[in-house]
Amino acid sequence: MKITAPHLGNVYIALKALFDGLEIEYIIPPLNNKEALEIGSLYSPEEICLPYKIMIGNYIQAIEKGADTVILTGSCGPCRFGKYAEMQMNLIKKLGKNLDFIVIDSPGDIGIRELFNRINRISTNSKKAKINQLDALIKAVRIMNLIDEIEEKAHFLAGYEKNKGQCKRILNSCKRDALNTKNPKEMLEVLEEYKKELENVEIDKDKNPIKIAIIGEIYTIIEPFANMYIEDKLMDYGVSTKRRLTPSWWVKDTVLKPTRLNSLAIRNNAKCYLPVGIGGHGIECVGEAVLAQKEGFDGAIQIFPLGCMPEIVAKAILPTISREKDFPIMSLVVDEMTGEAGFVTRIEAFIDLLERRRKNVLFRS
């Protein structure tokens, strides 16, 4: 059995550590690329959202590299993501490819026993003892948290760094080196090292960079290919960015959900604009916009795939927040037809606007 999983931001790094630790064969699909998207758009239903299409591309490219099993999470919210697994199974079968799906769904829907069954299908492939398996899992979660932390820090410090481009370089080489490690322990060491390096980046405390919060649909903001590498671009512009939704946030949120203690700050801040959950991450989007304003950000950029139902509701609400709090918010819709030039123009115009609001133009100075 050769396991693979669709890409979601940096999750592949943690998964690599997990499977290295479990000593299970795995395939990382090629990092999201144009070809994956083209394959996906060719086979997918026309009106389905962008993540689905990119994921299909991931599967096909992983199959070409020899994968035969895919791990996917599920949900039963009102959002379309919950139905991905079934549709993708049908599609892959129709294409005549052989790919087993292991869908990790919430125990409320498939029963706790079925959940363990499905997890067992993965873990029985590992020759390691149970205790070592658990250790690998814990290390993988730690790696996930660490890489998210490093990324967040790099994105934020990019506005303050003295040597332009340093943060971006560190982040990129961190990801590259993490992929070249042999086991989780080694990877943890590498990540810790880079974390330290990032702490020692020379920063200019007097600088007051533009600060932008990235909000919106979780896949399109976490997966850099889906949003045309917006965070990298903003780093180049010397803009500090912050994005609350990360894979490690998602894990924490999902685990804490039954206790209703998940993301309290976000939900409390969203309350007066959107009192009930609407599925997907609609509440998070609204709550984060309010929070970003409170935390002194200059503006927020909402990104979501065309036709995303929860984000459409959020998009209808955001102008009110923008008006009432005097806080600029821009919505960007992405799909397989998004052109990069138009995208960049809008981002640049938005940064210009934020700067002029400060009556102090320092962009590219």
Place this chain on the structure above:
Amino acid sequence: MVVGIPKGLLFYKYHPFFTTFFRELGSDIIISPDTNKDILDEGVKYCIDDACLPIKVFHGHVAYLKDKCDIILIPRIIQVREREYICPKFCGLPEMVKNSIPNMPKIVDMPMYIISWKKLYPWAINAGRMITTNKSKIKKAFDTALKEQENFKLILKDSDKQITVAILGHPYNIFDNYINMNVVKKLNKLGVGVVTEESLDEKIIDEEIKHLYKRPFWTFARNAYGFASNIYKDNKVNGIIYISSFACGIDSVVIELIKNRIGDFPFLTLKIDEHTGEAGLDTRLEAFIDMLRRSKR
């Protein structure tokens, strides 16, 4: 006090309940007219452009009513069946309207769970309080409204024609004749009978959805799939027409699932949006019916 009830979305399914409830509370009610060009234009003007056509039309109905009433009903229907939803946009509908249309009157926007009449009662209490303080009056209005609703059946069925097609889709697309450009009438004119999903028993649908790997968590997707699967299996109709609004997330999923189940069975997807040209729709319908006729021969 005048209560405005927009004739959009699930009004078509629940109008006996809504109208009776507010009338029995002693308020005057005003219902927006059938969808027309003006209402659609108003809706497109106010609503955010990413939304689907039925949502835009609903905005149009609200815009028509907002200056004509003191209080307006925007049903936030979250569930109509246990553990199932309708669509994320329904859960956030009052927010969408409130933030898109300026100068709104007071809104009845409490969440509605129409899973059972008992679960709906808290909504009735909260909504009723906005109009009267008399609790027994609310209770009475609620009971009367329920009776009205129970006597009402939303069924479209005339299958005594030579050719019958099943019409699938969300009720607000099937029953709003402006949105779907009178598709039923057009079919009848072509000598074709139609049936809709409401004619099917719940239990049969439950049986049919077992074909799926995962239970559907949208009520109308569940109904559409169960119905399509059933009529395909029993060969009850000659073809299926799915009326789907452009960019409807649920339809994009359920159409795929249905196609996967029915294979080569005649299936036509009619996409509708605010730009749909009537001539194009006619041509597609006629071609589809021609095809069905020829395959019958």
